[in-house]
Amino acid sequence: MSNIQTSYIRIFKKDGTDLTAEEIEILFQHAVRAYHKFGSYWVRIQKKYRNNEKCLDIQFGSGKTYGDDYLESYEIFQNYYVWERVADEGGFDDSIFKLVENGDSVEKTFIEPCTYRFNKVNIKSDSLSNYYSGYHPIQISENEFEIHIEGKYGACSSRAFFEVTENTPDYYGPCLQYDDMYQTDFDALCAGGHVTKSETKLVSDIFIFPYEELRMGDKVALLWDDRVVQTVERIENDVICKSADYWDNCFNSDYIEFIKNRNCC
Numbered sequence: 509m510s511n512i513q514t515s516y517i518r519i520f521k522k523d524g525t526d527l528t529a530e531e532i533e534i535l536f537q538h539a540v541r542a543y544h545k546f547g548s549y550w551v552r553i554q555k556k557y558r559n560n561e562k563c564l565d566i567q568f569g570s571g572k573t574y575g576d577d578y579l580e581s582y583e584i585f586q587n588y589y590v591w592e593r594v595a596d597e598g599g600f601d602d603s604i605f606k607l608v609e610n611g612d613s614v615e616k617t618f619i620e621p622c623t624y625r626f627n628k629v630n631i632k633s634d635s636l637s638n639y640y641s642g643y644h645p646i647q648i649s650e651n652e653f654e655i656h657i658e659g660k661y662g663a664c665s666s667r668a669f670f671e672v673t674e675n676t677p678d679y680y681g682p683c684l685q686y687d688d689m690y691q692t693d694f695d696a697l698c699a700g701g702h703v704t705k706s707e708t709k710l711v712s713d714i715f716i717f718p719y720e721e722l723r724m725g726d727k728v729a730l731l732w733d734d735r736v737v738q739t740v741e742r743i744e745n746d747v748i749c750k751s752a753d754y755w756d757n758c759f760n761s762d763y764i765e766f767i768k769n770r771n772c773c
Contacts, residue, residue, distance in 0.1 A: 512597040514551045515570035516694070520563045520589045521762060524770065532557055532564055537552040538579050540686070542572040548684030549573075551667050552676065554694055555686075565755070567667065568695055569684065570594065572671055585609035585694070591763060593622055593755075597668040601704050602753070604760050618762040625661055625732035625759040629655040629710065633726045640659040643710060661715070661730075663738065665753045668772035694754055701751025703730075703738055715740050719747050734758035755768065 517539050521527055526691040531686065532555070542549045551569030568682075581589065601655040605619035629643075631653045644714060645653040671692055677685035703715040713721040714728050714740060722728065737757050739750045758764075 510687060511571040512550050512569060512666070513571045513668045513702075514597075514665065515566075515568055515573075516595075516665075516755070517566040517568075518563050518591045520561075522587055522589060522772065524562065524581075526562050527557065527564055535584065536566060536585060539566050540568045541574070541701040542569065542683045542684060545683065547678065547685060548685070549616055549671055550682055552671055552690060552692070553686040554690070554692075556694065565694060569668070572683075574589070579607065579614055585745060587612075589766070591701040591766070592616075592660055593665070593758070595667070595701070597666045597700065599664050599666075599702070599704070601662045602665050604758065606762070607765075610711060618760075620760060620762075621662055623660050623751075624732075624737065624757050625660050626702045626732050626757065627656075627658045627659055627733040628709075628734070629738075630729040630731060631655070631726065632728075633723070637721065637723055637726070639713070639721045640710075655710075657708070657710065659706060659711060660707035661708065661711050661738075662704040663751055663753050664701050665698075665751050667698050668700055670698045670700055681684070693735075695752045695756075697736065697739060697752045699748065699750050699751040701738075701753065702749035703740075705749075713728040713750070717747075722747065724759060730759045 521537055540553055540751050541548055549571040552770035554567040556565045593602050593604045595602045602622035603617040604622040607614055608617050634651050636653055644653045645655050647653050677687050706712050722742045724742050729736045730738040737753050741748045
């Protein structure tokens with residue numbers, strides 16, 4: 509396991525109302541921690557308020573976050589629900605859990621490997637392999653095809669070093685600081701991630717080592733509601749994997765049930 513980890517935090521108000529600008533800043537300062545202070549370990553810091561979902565999304569590198577000062581204001585948990593997904597740079601499955609207060613500490617509940625979902629496959633190929641014929645591909649352009657199939661998979665969604673340069677605030681910490689001019693969104697494709705497992709044969713044959721059915725020059729993408737969430741491409745002797753899994757295609761039962769119950773209120 510690597511000590512470079514990407515944390516994706518999602519915070520909701522328990523009463524279902526919008527977060528204020530003051531609340532967002534307080535929560536942001538409490539959540540993003542490295543070396544007992546505000547900062548991130550080798551992952552760009554991001555924050556975004558989602559108006560439709562009424563939640564705050566935060567990304568940062570939590571590899572040097574310590575339990576005794578992480579979201580240390582326990583009053584937070586009286587007013588907010590806090591979910592977190594963690595990706596390990598070592599290539600392991602993402603994990604997902606809910607954070608709750610337990611006396612004088614913060615505990616992780618419902619912790620389990622994170623499952624992601626897709627409902628379409630896109631293939632770019634100059635000559636489509638016969639492998640796909642059983643999936644009834646639909647040709648949408650001269651060298652592009654779609655397959656309408658649903659499935660699930662495990663993945664590593666690490667963003668370690670993604671777009672981190674010497675111009676990143678406090679690069680030499682390494683306790684990266686927030687750059688409010690950084691515009692890349694959470695769901696941009698990143699080469700730090702890849703599919704780790706799947707019971708869907710097409711996904712295991714194409715997206716997982718040794719990539720048995722991935723032909724030279726082909727590029728295959730998994731999509732969720734027309735958003736690309738995974739890509740894999742074979743170029744010469746190299747296979748390039750990129751991921752953009754996010755909360756929208758997270759398919760863990762406890763999280764899905766939580767969202768369902770909130771939307772019903």
